[in-house]
Amino acid sequence: MSNETIKLLLVDDHHMFMDGIYAILKDISHIDIVGTANNGNQALKIAKSSALDLLITDIEMPEMDGIQLSKSIKKTLPNIKVIVVSSHSNVQTIDKLRKLQIDGYLLKNTGKIELLNAINKVYKGEKYFSEEILRVYNQSLFGTNKAEKEKVKLSPRELEVLKCIVQEQNTQEIAESLNISVNTVDTHRKNLMRKIGAKNVVGLTKYAIQQGIIA
Amino acid sequence: MSNETIKLLLVDDHHMFMDGIYAILKDISHIDIVGTANNGNQALKIAKSSALDLLITDIEMPEMDGIQLSKSIKKTLPNIKVIVVSSHSNVQTIDKLRKLQIDGYLLKNTGKIELLNAINKVYKGEKYFSEEILRVYNQSLFGTNKAEKEKVKLSPRELEVLKCIVQEQNTQEIAESLNISVNTVDTHRKNLMRKIGAKNVVGLTKYAIQQGIIA
DNA sequence: TCATACATCACCCAAAAGGGTGATATTGGC
């Protein structure tokens, strides 16, 4: 088992970062980097046409991000292991990836040794998560604000309204944007505040930015 | 000149990333990585005790960030060239660094070749900025919102009020927090909106978060 | 000294936000 070569695909739009991982791994005899991709779409194509064992992907990427990519991979090519690497750790992201049965989650501040360790473990079928990730996730179970404790589920329409709010539109303008009544927008805004636990639109704005809803 | 060795210090709290740059540069004969640091304070100590030519630093770091580090370096050790590397590019950051007479600014999605190119140019005394950085900066000169065009100067009191607003306090609460009249808080809020070019408190919130005023 | 920015406050007024309740129609899951 450990004599086999691990066929690996790197996915990250940060060339410098990818060059870095590449440089770290290229001298490891049992690891074979079969390709690199700058975004999820590209990665999917390569994954479908190659005999991959493992995929290492960033989360923040243009076109198709790491979460969507992971979802696609796990659905269509469940034999490929997936390790996610990101600069930041927030509870919602960790939770999403956990549900997708991701195999590993590393922060970009983890070192060479931990990276190799993670790759080997995941290849053998184990899971690997950075300590920081586990800490953040466990802490979240005792989180202070509503948005952290109970994962907030916003409906598609609520998300649309939220996006408009963050664009500094007032209720009247949002109603026109979405072709609905002012009263309806009012209702959505109030429901958003209740769900998110915000006191006013400022709270909604902060939530949206933290969740990357506006990006 | 080009036969000399470039003595270089890497500063980044992302170990994996640093390992990456390290791996890229370690085989380059005329580059000597004299050390690595995880934060600005550590970097300053090393810089003071070594004969450095060039420092490559991330912006986002704990304790002392890349901007503070650059400021200290340029003040106390002006002979050391500084290249900043970051994942993101926003106008305010670019502008701050420009004023600090930084020598280079790269995004993390720049490749190996560009990195080497930048190091060589900067070592020779030239400046090097990623295309993306130049694009963002030039665009900002014709930016849409006031906050980008003219750098906004907020008075200390206005900053206090802004912080309270971002904490989801309403005018009444802010007045109590700062022991002033509700009318005065109103005035400050209105002046903030005028200066920043925001349509409402949502705009103020976004500005505050972008500027890191709440961090 | 004069101008400017700052911090403070007041008043008027319109528009918007927020809090509560209730109603209807549609949908998807169990």
Added chain:
DNA sequence: GCCAATATCACCCTTTTGGGTGATGTATGA
């Protein structure tokens, strides 16, 4: 079929925001 969530709208009411104007004292710098 029933239940829950969603999306839609209406009406009540109070509080808050936002826009405009003007006034006063203080401090600072040209």
